[in-house]
Amino acid sequence: MRVSLFVTCLADQFWPAAAVSAVELLRGLGCTVGFDERQTCCGQPAFNTGYRREARSLARRLIEIFESSGADAIVSPSGSCTAMLHHYEQLFEDEDWRTRARQLAQRTHELSAFLVNCLGVEDVGAAFSGRLTWHDACHGLRDLGIRNEPRRLLRHVKGAELVELPNAETCCGFGGTFAVKYPEVSVAMLDEKVDAIERAGVDAVVSGDAGCLMQIGGRLSRRGSSVRALHLAEVLASREARGGPHGR
C-alpha cells in the first residue's frame, strides 16, 4: 500500500516522535511511505475561529498537494486534523472543489483506524512495560467514530496494561484556541482529566492527538507528576520491554 503521510503542523514541530514512529510502523507493515514537504497546516485554527476564507485557501492547497501524491491512502497521526480534512467539503460552494474535497476525505485516515480497519492489524509487535491509559481525543472519537481501534492496538502491546479512565471520553479542555481564549475554563476541565489520570496510577497517558497531549502533558508536568504523555504511535513503535520510549 502506498501511503502519503499527513504529518500535521503540531506533530511536525512539537511531537516529531509521533510522526517518525508512524512512518516506522507503516513501513514495518509493508507500506511505502512518502511525505510531501509542501504541506504545512490544514487550516483548522482558522476554521474553528470563524476565518473561513483563510481556512479555504489552506484547504485548496492541501487538496492539491495530496491529489498530486498518487498515494492509495493519506494517513495522519491526528484524529483532529483528519477530521478537519473530512470537513473540507463544507468550505466550498462550487461542485468541483466539493468533489475534490470529498475524494480527499475518502482516502484520508487517522493512524489507528488505518492500522486496524484498512490494514487489518491489531498486533504491531510493540513492547512497552507499564500501566497505560487511553484518552479519547474528541474529534477522533466523535467526528470519526474511533473508539475501539486504539484500545485494540494497545491491548496487544507486550508488557503494557491498559487501564480505563472513568472520564476517558470527556474533553481535556484543549479545543485549539479555546485553551488560550478561556484558559481558566480550559484548565478547570483539564484538572478533572489530570485528577483521574493520577488516581488511575498509570505510568503514561496515551492519546492520538498532539494538541491534547500538549494540554494534558503540560499540566501533568506543571503539577510535578511523573506520569508521561505519549502519542499512540510512540507506544506502538516501541520495542523496549522496559522503560518505553522517551517523549521527545
Place this chain on the structure above:
Amino acid sequence: MAASFDRDARTALADGQLRGALRQATDLFAERRRAALATVPDWEGARDRARAIKDETLLHLDRYLEQFTTNAERAGARVHWARDAAEACEIIGRIAEQRGARSVVKSKSMASEEIHLNERLARRGIEPVETDLGEYIVQLAGETPSHIVVPAIHKTKAQIAALFAEKLGIELSDDVATLAAAARQALRRRFAEADLGISGVNFAVAETGTILILENEGNARLTTSLPRTHVALMGIEKVIPRFADLEVFLQLLPRSGTGQVLTAYQSLITGTKRRPEDEGPEQLDIVVMDNGRSRMLASALTRQSLACIRCGACLNACPVYRQIGGHAYGSVYPGPIGAIVTPQLFGLAQSSALPYASSLCGACRDVCPVKIDIPAVLLHLRAQVVERRAGSGGALERLAFSAYAAVMARPRLFECLVRGVRTLGILPPLRAWTKWRDLRPLAPHSFREQWRARLRDPAAP
C-alpha cells in the same frame, strides 16, 4: 457580552459551592439518562424519527401552525400571535386585566423567562408566583434559572435551607422533605386564591389543537386547571403534526431531560371545559410567539436549532457548562443549546462570545435526542462573528489570521520562522497557556528535518 462571559465564567470557577452542586447534579442526570436510555430498544431509531418529524414540521411551519390554530379554536381556545417579546407580554397583560386577575400562578416555562414576563407583568401590578419548586426557589432568591430543566441547579441544599428560613420563616432545616413541605404549604395557598394560571407548552399538536405539558410536581396540572383562566405561552417551534407523533417525543424527552422513563404528570389540554359541570378553566388563551425564531428557518443548518425540545441533556453533558453553570452565559438559554440559540434569537452583537464558549468536543451532539449538530451551528455562528466583525478579537486577530494563512501557504517561510523561534528562543506572549501549563518546547529537529536527513524513501509516492 464578550468581556462578561469571560468574567462571569471566572467568577463561577471561583465558587466552590456552585461547582460542587453542578458536578453532583450533572453527574447524577447523566447517569440516570444512561440508565433510562437502556430501556429503549432502538434509541438511535427514535432519535432519527423525532428529527424527521421536526424537520418536516419546520419545513411547513406556516401550514402546521394554521392547522393547530384552527383546531385549538374549534375546541374553544383563543389563539393569539405575538411577533416579539413585547407583543407577547402585552397580550398576556391585557388578558390578565380583562379577566380582572388579582392573583396569578405560573408553572415552569422557558419561553416566559425568555421574554421576562414576570418583570413586564409586575409593571402592570401583576405579580405571578412561580410554582415549580426550582423556579420558586430562584424567584424567592431574586435570581434567574441557570438550567433549562433544573432552574436551581446552582444552589446547594444548605443554601436553599437558609433561603427558606429567611423568606418563609421556617426553622433552619436541611431535610429535603421538610423544605419541600414548606414550599408546598406556601404554594397551595397561592393556588387556592389564583384566578389566572400561566404555563408553557412542551408540544402543540396541529391535528387536534392539543397542548401537552410535562412535569413532575403536579404544579403545572394545578396551574392549568384551578384558575378560571389559563394562558399558555409557546414558541412557534413547539408544534408537531400528529397526535401519534407524541409517542416518540414522550420516549425521548423525559429520558434525556431527567433520566425518567416518563414524567409524573402529562397534561394534555384540548380547549376549554365543554359543560358547566366539567372541571377546568372557562377560558384558554394560547399565545404563539415568534420572537426571532423565524429567522432561523432561513437555512437547513440554522433551522435545526428549532428542533430543540428543551431537554437540557446537552447542558449536563457539556464539560464547559459543568464547570461554570448557566449564569455565566448571560442568557435564559445557557449551555450548548443556549450558545447557538441566544445569538440567533437576540442578535450576534450582544452575544458574540457565546459561539466561542465551547471546546467543540461534540458531547452535546452525541446526547441530543433530536440530533442537532450543535458544533456545526457554533462554527457557522463563529464565521458570522468574523464576517460581521462582531467579535472581541478585533483588527489584531484578523491580522494574525491573515499572517497565519500567508505563512502556512509558504512552507519554506514557515520552516524559516519556526527555526528562528527555535534558535532565538523568542516566543509570542503565551501567558494564557504558561500560567497554568508547561509549554512543550519546539522539537530540536522537526519531522521534516528528520525526514530529509534519514527517512526519505525515493520510491515512495
